[in-house]
Amino acid sequence: MEAYDGAGRMVRLDPKQAPEVPVLMIGHNRREAVRAGLETVNRGLRRAGLADDHRPVPPAVPLPCAKLAAIRLAHGPMHWYEEDVVAYALVSGIDPVEAKANVRLVQLPYLRQGAKDYQPNQVLLFWSDYRFSAANIQFWSHGDTTDYQNILDAVLKAATAATAAAGAPLFAWIPALADAILHAMPTSWWSDPDTLVDTFYTLEKGRTYQDLDGAGGNIRITLVPWVLQPQ
Numbered sequence: 001m002e003a004y005d006g007a008g009r010m011v012r013l014d015p016k017q018a019p020e021v022p023v024l025m026i027g028h029n030r031r032e033a034v035r036a037g038l039e040t041v042n043r044g045l046r047r048a049g050l051a052d053d054h055r056p057v058p059p060a061v062p063l064p065c066a067k068l069a070a071i072r073l074a075h076g077p078m079h080w081y082e083e084d085v086v087a088y089a090l091v092s093g094i095d096p097v098e099a100k101a102n103v104r105l106v107q108l109p110y111l112r113q114g115a116k117d118y119q120p121n122q123v124l125l126f127w128s129d130y131r132f133s134a135a136n137i138q139f140w141s142h143g144d145t146t147d148y149q150n151i152l153d154a155v156l157k158a159a160t161a162a163t164a165a166a167g168a169p170l171f172a173w174i175p176a177l178a179d180a181i182l183h184a185m186p187t188s189w190w191s192d193p194d195t196l197v198d199t200f201y202t203l204e205k206g207r208t209y210q211d212l213d214g215a216g217g218n219i220r221i222t223l224v225p226w227v228l229q230p231q
Helices: 030-047 148-162 170-184
Strands: 001-006 010-012 061-072 086-093 101-108 122-126 136-140 195-204 210-211 221-229
Touching: 001 148, 010 101, 010 136, 030 101, 030 148, 086 122, 086 170, 101 122, 101 148, 122 136, 122 148, 136 170, 148 170, 195 221
Parallel strands: none
Antiparallel strands: 001 010, 061 122, 061 221, 086 101, 086 136, 136 195, 210 221
8 A cells, every 4th residue: 555654755555464653544435435336337237238227116016025134244354444344235136038137236334344233124136126036145345446337347247258158047147147246356356446245146035034144154144025015
């Protein structure tokens, strides 16, 4: 990391090891940056036909969804210079009509690192957006050097790669899509930019997942079925 001393000379700090002298950090509103960035990515996914517009009005029929009843972030990619993790969820699955991916990013503005259970009752996905009543959820932490155009490009690349296997059954694309998204991310993301926190593969409609640990053991969630009723 580049920093400057009291005389204006540039010094380099180890991002993994806190310095022995006080450091004044000047930054931006990271949560607002995530909100605006995810909005940009979701808009790009809709333009590419890889995300459905969520309904701005109450549904005319009951709408099954999955609600995040509880979540705990036990371990995250924190550095000494970060106040706390700023996380978001990336939901991926197969389009209900066409043979293509459906991806959406969801902000988690309340989540903090530590041994604490949050109970947001937040709707993470609508099952009508995904075929086979199954989807993946990956949790990522925001980095200050994030370029959200890179996120969009990586997700578009992953969606193409995961659905390119000729002859593969469509349901096999679901876990492959999560792995393809991971592998499509730039290698530089494993230093300071957005970092994968955990992955939940092939979550199914109608099931309650009580205290379910992610593949990496960093996040524990309780995901419950929920139905939005028409007025």
